[in-house]
Amino acid sequence: MKQDRREFIKKAGWTFIGSGLYINLFSLGTSLANPSRSGIQHLYAFIVDTETCIGCGKCVAACRAENRVPPDNYRTWVERYTLLKGGGVEVDSPQGGEHGFQPLAFARADIQKSFFVPKLCNHCAKPNCVQVCPVGATYVSPEGFVLVDEKRCVGCSYCMQACPYSARFMNPVTHTADKCTWCYHRIRRGMTTACVEVCPAGARLFGRVDDPAGPVARLLKARRLQVLKPETGNEPMVFYVGLDKEVH
Amino acid sequence: MKTYDHIIRFTLLIAAVIIGFCIIRTYMLPDSFGNHGSYSYAYCRADSADEQALLPVLHQGAKHCSACHTAQAALLGDNTHSQLSCESCHGGFRAHNNTTERMAIGNTTDTCLVCHVRLDARPAEFPQIDSLAAHVADQDEALLPGMTCTTCHDPHAPM
Numbered sequence: 001m002k003q004d005r006r007e008f009i010k011k012a013g014w015t016f017i018g019s020g021l022y023i024n025l026f027s028l029g030t031s032l033a034n035p036s037r038s039g040i041q042h043l044y045a046f047i048v049d050t051e052t053c054i055g056c057g058k059c060v061a062a063c064r065a066e067n068r069v070p071p072d073n074y075r076t077w078v079e080r081y082t083l084l085k086g087g088g089v090e091v092d093s094p095q096g097g098e099h100g101f102q103p104l105a106f107a108r109a110d111i112q113k114s115f116f117v118p119k120l121c122n123h124c125a126k127p128n129c130v131q132v133c134p135v136g137a138t139y140v141s142p143e144g145f146v147l148v149d150e151k152r153c154v155g156c157s158y159c160m161q162a163c164p165y166s167a168r169f170m171n172p173v174t175h176t177a178d179k180c181t182w183c184y185h186r187i188r189r190g191m192t193t194a195c196v197e198v199c200p201a202g203a204r205l206f207g208r209v210d211d212p213a214g215p216v217a218r219l220l221k222a223r224r225l226q227v228l229k230p231e232t233g234n235e236p237m238v239f240y241v242g243l244d245k246e247v248h
Numbered sequence: 249m250k251t252y253d254h255i256i257r258f259t260l261l262i263a264a265v266i267i268g269f270c271i272i273r274t275y276m277l278p279d280s281f282g283n284h285g286s287y288s289y290a291y292c293r294a295d296s297a298d299e300q301a302l303l304p305v306l307h308q309g310a311k312h313c314s315a316c317h318t319a320q321a322a323l324l325g326d327n328t329h330s331q332l333s334c335e336s337c338h339g340g341f342r343a344h345n346n347t348t349e350r351m352a353i354g355n356t357t358d359t360c361l362v363c364h365v366r367l368d369a370r371p372a373e374f375p376q377i378d379s380l381a382a383h384v385a386d387q388d389e390a391l392l393p394g395m396t397c398t399t400c401h402d403p404h405a406p407m
Contacts, residue, residue, distance in 0.1 A: 039290075040286055040289060051371060052371060054363055055367060055369055055370065057362070061339075062307060062336075062340070065306055065307075065339065066307055066340065081369075100361075100365070101367055101369070102365075103365070103366065103367055103368075104367075108368060111368050114367070114368040115369050116369050126289075127289065130288070130289050131289070136281065136291045136292045136293070137292070138292075139284075139289065139291065139292030140289040141297045142284075142290075145297075147296065149292060149293050149296035150296075151278075151293070151296070152278075152292070152293055152296070181300065184300050184301060185302065185303035185305060186307075188301035189301075189305060191305065191309070194306065194340075197333050197335065198307065198333050198335050198336040199336070200331070200333075200363060201374075
């Protein structure tokens with residue numbers, strides 16, 4: 001069969017247009033079969049004040065009780081950063097800080113400064129963990145919560161590797177990916193998260209970003225805030241007051 | 249035409265595979281699975297969120313406690329510990345309600361020192377002590393056997 005160049009380019013062009021049409025019609029069919037909800041909005045934000053956190057670990061214990069987090073796994077945890085004079089940085093988090101912290105072995109004179117950094121899932125606006133899930137088990141809810149569908153998850157733990165914040169773990173009971181849900185079950189009932197509920201220092205704050213009278217929207221406007229690892233492009237929705245550059 | 253037989257056979261085979269795939273896919277996919285607003289971030293089973301919203305709630309908030317425990321609520325008044333939730337120290341509400349187990353917590357120094365032991369990482373203005381013995385000595389008293397924080401302080405009205 002003889003084929004000249006002009007003929008080949010023509011056919012290639014038609015194939016290209018045809019496959020494009022097919023893909024578009026296919027996705028149109030899918031969206032007709034499952035009419036989309038209003039789309040995703042990022043309505044909530046979490047604010048952590050490292051300047052008022054006292055490192056008591058009540059949040060970690062409350063989270064464990066509220067969400068039945070298995071032992072030795074953490075949906076939230078508290079890290080202690082100790083910056084030494086001369087440049088060293090010590091980070092510790094004994095049992096996730098659940099039972100509080102003990103004084104450090106350093107002499108007080110050697111410590112430049114020290115502070116607590118509570119951590120949790122950042123419920124990013126552009127979450128890596130969701131993009132890598134091969135079975136659609138982790139997703140962003142219409143309100144902007146990053147959630148895991150236990151019934152879909154096959155336990156491949158790609159999401160654990162993708163998360164730059166190590167917020168995810170493999171639940172040893174269900175053998176599925178697990179992480180902080182921002183207490184989705186409480187928020188849908190109009191309550192606040194368990195960790196915010198029990199924090200004695202008021203170092204944690206959760207609420208809507210679009211309610212100008214709310215404490216979160218007020219703080220987002222009034223304070224200069226930072227996020228963890230902004231360079232990853234995940235656009236975290238957990239904001240920190242008083243974060244030093246040493247914190248990762 | 250004999251020349252195109254192989255093409256027709258091939259096309260039919262491919263068509264059968266595609267139709268078969270579509271039929272099996274329809275039965276295999278769970279209800280509500282699909283694109284829900286974003287191909288990258290919401291290609292999921294929509295019912296999952298509603299299922300998770302039904303999970304039981306444990307911590308109920310201080311208002312639930314003060315409805316019965318009026319004496320403690322009155323003691324708290326507006327002193328420094330009134331900004332704490334009851335459940336900060338006593339634990340989650342429902343466990344108490346279901347078991348009628350008393351929620352009094354261990355009257356030990358450690359219970360208080362979880363928050364009040366002196367740490368460099370704590371804000372300087374937060375009340376902290378090095379140890380019970382050192383604190384009692386600061387008050388020009390001698391540490392007596394059996395003494396705990398609650399010998400002098402009521403946790404519901406500490407100051």
